[in-house]
């Protein structure tokens with residue numbers, strides 16, 4: 001299991017690599033099929049999508065749909081015996097020969113010590129290449145919220161805990177200064193104010209897990225732009241005649257009328273549309289709740305499982321830099337993968353098995369470093385290198401062990417009809433299946449009014465592989481390791 005071997009890429013992968021880089025193999029610099037990252041391709045139906053990462057596509061084709069930007073380095077591909085890449089042998093006891101460019105986590109952590117020692121003596125431990133193949137990391141999914149953060153014109157001096165959502169919208173909306181709808185959350189806010197959130201924009205984003213809707217939220221509690229990554233592809237292809245099996249996951253505040261005389265183009269620009277936008281046409285979304293199509297009445301939420309939801313905390317180091325100190329990037333990716341899995345149900349209308357698209361959401365909270373912020377988290381890493389654990393390091397810096405709050409996340413879920421209040425009818429008490437290993441998170445969300453129907457453990461694939469190995473699970477660097 002420990003031996004690193006040299007292998008060749010399989011045929012299809014190799015073809016793509018040769019196309020994308022003069023160097024070929026794993027040291028490609030442009031993993032975007034020769035296109036620049038911003039280059040657009042026009043599909044047959046006239047839609048414009050960002051250029052697909054051909055490296056990723058090739059990996060997915062050769063290894064299966066589970067391979068994503070993050071898992072690309074962690075996942076398996078069929079083994080061959082000669083070539084250029086350093087890979088790890090993960091072959092299982094059933095005789096499946098599998099190789100991965102990702103070392104087992106235990107090995108990664110084990111080798112870290114050797115790496116640290118050897119880098120001091122300028123000789124890198126053979127077989128451990130932590131950042132060997134990350135040329136395509138620049139386009140990874142979690143970069144999106146970070147870019148949004150950079151272009152945000154909302155500064156902390158322009159907002160305050162007591163500011164109204166309408167003030168926020170007036171600053172950088174550019175469409176309307178007078179929002180009429182936001183979601184109010186009882187008395188959950190610690191400062192005594194109602195927590196208000198408003199979805200400012202919703203847009204379709206193609207991802208390795210299929211098409212998702214990215215929702216950007218403003219709120220009256222902090223100056224962060226929190227996000228919801230909604231997986232509900234059924235609504236892309238919805239037509240009025242056919243009612244969906246499960247209620248669509250839509251933002252009430254986005255679909256509301258924001259001001260008198262609102263134009264269709266204003267609504268379309270912020271994403272308040274139904275179905276799929278195309279050059280051929282569009283349809284603005286329902287502006288009142290009574291217009292929302294009901295799920296098929298004969299299909300209760302007992303038949304369609306409650307949506308899977310993960311509340312994910314931003315982790316710049318783990319998600320964008322590819323830090324091995326935590327598994328946040330893998331967790332985000334794994335959450336989206338699991339939410340996007342098709343759901344098998346029995347259609348009570350004809351009693352036949354049927355499959356519906358996966359549905360759920362990742363609520364992406366900008367709570368870096370368990371709420372202590374990136375600056376403090378990075379300082380905490382230095383203290384951890386001195387031998388302190390995560391909690392000790394946070395406390396030494398004057399922070400709590402975990403400073404995250406979940407009222408804003410709960411308000412976003414309410415706005416999306418997820419586990420709080422629901423959209424209407426049967427979905428009202430549908431609840432959510434929460435993807436987490438953190439019991440504290442479950443308690444805090446229940447306190448914030450979320451109906452948690454079930455907790456689903458959130459185990460990254462690399463951990464699962466380790467468990468099968470019988471080797472160490474978790475590691476001292478990962479905050480999620482408990």
Ligand SMILES: Nc1nc2c(ncn2[C@@H]2O[C@H](COP(=O)(O)OP(=O)(O)OP(=O)(O)O)[C@@H](O)[C@H]2O)c(=O)[nH]1
Nearest residue numbers: 313314315326367368369370390436437438479480
């Ligand atoms: N302060 C601090 N924060 C960290 C560290 N490593 C990761 N984080 C942050 O921890 C957050 C993730 O929290 P976790 O405890 O891993 O996971 P969780 O969200 O509580 O629980 P799960 O839902 O089971 O993943 C992210 O915001 C990371 O930025 C660390 O060493 N110190």
